[in-house]
Every structure is written in C-alpha cells, then in structure tokens.
Amino acid sequence: MSLSQEYLLKRLKYDPDTGIFVWRLREVFVAHDRQWNSKHAGKKAGWIKKGRYGSKYLNLKLDGKIYLSHRLAFLYMVGKFPPDGVDHIDRNGINNRWNNLRQANQTQNCANRSIHANNLSGFKGVSFHRRGNCYQADIRISGKKKYLGSFRTPEAAHEAYAVAAHKLFGEFARTV
DSSP states (O other): OOOOHHHHHHHEEEETTTTEEEEOOOSSOEETTEEOOGGGTTSBOOEEEEOGGGOEEEEEEETTEEEEHHHHHHHHHHSSOOSSOEEETTSOTTOOOGGGEEEOOHHHHHHTOOOOTTOSSSSTTEEEETTTTEEEEEEEETTEEEEEEEESSHHHHHHHHHHHHHHHHGGGOOOO
16 A cells, blocks of 8 residues: 555544644554554654764654655645655755655756765865876766866866856756
8 A cells, every 4th residue: 555645634634834843642553554653643753863973863654664754745745756755955864844845856966966975086076186286076967977167266166166066957957
C-alpha cells in the first residue's frame, strides 16, 4: 500500500508554521492488522538522523516504513510526493517549515549546498592548480564537472563560479 494524503491526515497533524508533526488521537486505529497505540497521541513524531557529510534530517516511521519528514510535509500540503525531491532553502534538514521547503531535482538540491569541509581555497567552486600555479573554477552540472577557467586569484575564480551558478541554477544557486 502506498501512503496517501488522506491516510497521513488521519495519523498525523503537520503544523506548516513550525514544521512539526504530531501524532493524532485515535482510541484504536487498525492499520495493516496493527493497533494504533494512543499513548503517542499529541506527542511529536520522528527523530533526528545524521545523513551524509554531517547533515541532519528528521525521519518518521509510519506503519513500519521510514520516511523523511520533509517529503511527508510535501504530501501533507500538496497531496502527493514530489516527483524528484525536496530542498531545504536554509540548508537546515531539521527545519521543515513549509516556507523553507521547495520542490527540487538532484542538481538543484546540490546547487544549494554549502562549501565542502575539505575545500582549501575558502571559496565554493575554486581549487588551486599546482601545475599551472593558478586558481581554477569548476561547476557541477548533473553530476558532471565543467571547467570555467584559470585565474590568478581565488576571488576572480570564485566570481566566475558565482556568475555560472546564478545563470545555471537561478534561485537554487548557493555561492558561499
């Protein structure tokens, strides 16, 4: 059985202003031959799980299946799961306020990432090229790296990255 908005509304209440899911009150709720335990009613649903690269997301278990709660928020508000994915505008995977979520494909979601922890230049999209003794700007498009040029300073290379990012990713572009 795939999860429907109607079923989700019966089991959970989502507050779009806080982004929090709360279990609804049911004296006895039979789902997939399981009884719903009303001791959870009124309590926050979900737990924080650490993802890749130190990111954190709120997970929620419903009828034995684990869901990312930002995807459930989308189902709750729109009536269907997003076809590609959901992006947290502020990059905080725990902040599931409705005004912080937007539909995004993988490329757009990656464009909204912060600078990597192992970046030595201090600028997103910039690396030092030892052989050429210069700074190089690159950008990823659909998982493929595109060379943007070589520059004397990291600031100039970053400017090239920022221009390309805004042109390619628009509102999803994160340059810091």
